[in-house]
Amino acid sequence: MTPDSAAAALRLAADRLRAAGQPSPEADARILLAHVLDRTPGSLVAAGPPAPGEWATFEDLVARREAGEPLQHLTGEAWFRTVRVEVGPGVFTPRPETEVMTGWAIERLVELQGSIPEPVVVELCAGSGAISLAIATEAPGCRQHAVELSSEAWAYAARNLRDTGVELVEGDMADAFRELDGTVDLVICNPPYVPLDAWLGVTEEVRRHEPALALFSGADGLGALRVLADVGARLLRPGGLLCAEHAEVQAESAPGIFRRHGAWAGVRDHRDLTGRQRFLTATRR
Numbered sequence: 001m002t003p004d005s006a007a008a009a010l011r012l013a014a015d016r017l018r019a020a021g022q023p024s025p026e027a028d029a030r031i032l033l034a035h036v037l038d039r040t041p042g043s044l045v046a047a048g049p050p051a052p053g054e055w056a057t058f059e060d061l062v063a064r065r066e067a068g069e070p071l072q073h074l075t076g077e078a079w080f081r082t083v084r085v086e087v088g089p090g091v092f093t094p095r096p097e098t099e100v101m102t103g104w105a106i107e108r109l110v111e112l113q114g115s116i117p118e119p120v121v122v123e124l125c126a127g128s129g130a131i132s133l134a135i136a137t138e139a140p141g142c143r144q145h146a147v148e149l150s151s152e153a154w155a156y157a158a159r160n161l162r163d164t165g166v167e168l169v170e171g172d173m174a175d176a177f178r179e180l181d182g183t184v185d186l187v188i189c190n191p192p193y194v195p196l197d198a199w200l201g202v203t204e205e206v207r208r209h210e211p212a213l214a215l216f217s218g219a220d221g222l223g224a225l226r227v228l229a230d231v232g233a234r235l236l237r238p239g240g241l242l243c244a245e246h247a248e249v250q251a252e253s254a255p256g257i258f259r260r261h262g263a264w265a266g267v268r269d270h271r272d273l274t275g276r277q278r279f280l281t282a283t284r285r
């Protein structure tokens with residue numbers, strides 16, 4: 001039977017999600033009902049009872065969430081800093097920890113715009129394109145390029161970056177943008193980095209629903225970061241900046257790759273909003 005109010009629908013859904021072991025049952029129920037009713041979660045208090053068709057759709061989404069489908073796959077969207085991106089099966093859902101690294105890049109680009117009219121930016125491992133879209137939105141006026149290896153993920157990025165002017169290429173970062181060698185002002189990358197022995201520490205939801213190509217990169221998880229140290233050195237002009245995300249357990253090993261490389265100066269590691277060491281920055285010598 002259709003519940004007689006939005007509040008009753010939310011209570012029923014939250015009870016089901018709690019019983020299924022979902023960690024945020026109330027928040028998930030609100031986001032799903034808001035999605036079905038095409039409202040913001042904050043405006044649900046003013047919503048009337050769902051119509052029978054809306055209730056059927058909501059129940060279906062709640063059942064899929066009970067079964068462990070990511071919330072963002074059910075709504076088809078994820079928020080990243082100031083932007084919304086389309087996500088779903090086949091593409092990595094952008095994470096809050098990456099927002100801090102992207103903020104570091106945006107601050108540097110805004111500073112650079114004081115002396116360089118159109119800074120050149122390259123994003124490697126673009127996934128949904130969330131990082132490039134945030135840069136295009138928050139530091140407009142840069143000349144932006146992005147590359148993604150997976151054709152499924154590339155298709156999401158192509159939709160998310162349409163109308164931004166970002167040049168988006170499907171391919172391997174190892175060979176990307178050779179025509180820009182030595183001219184780029186900033187390289188940003190959130191590569192795959194989960195060490196294989198951390199596989200069991202990855203939640204079942206992530207293991208089942210995130211593409212393996214987005215997560216893993218060799219036994220120690222550092223394969224893509226080693227490639228990045230070479231590719232960044234090739235692309236950046238002297239004094240150009242690089243930032244790259246890594247796992248907390250790589251707080252020594254990931255910056256170590258750049259310190260030992262020879263092309264990099266000023267290698268530093270940074271913390272995310274929860275205080276964990278999650279991204280490195282370096283300057284091209």
Ligand SMILES: C[S@@+](CC[C@H](N)C(=O)[O-])C[C@H]1O[C@@H](n2cnc3c(N)ncnc32)[C@H](O)[C@@H]1O
Pocket residue numbers: 092093094095098124125126127128129130131147148149150153171172173174190191192213214215224
């Ligand atoms: C952790 S995800 C990050 C996606 C996005 N930048 C973000 O922060 O949400 C890593 C991405 O790198 C892509 N990738 C893996 N190896 C790559 C390579 N050699 N060249 C380009 N992209 C690669 C994966 O397909 C995946 O989309």
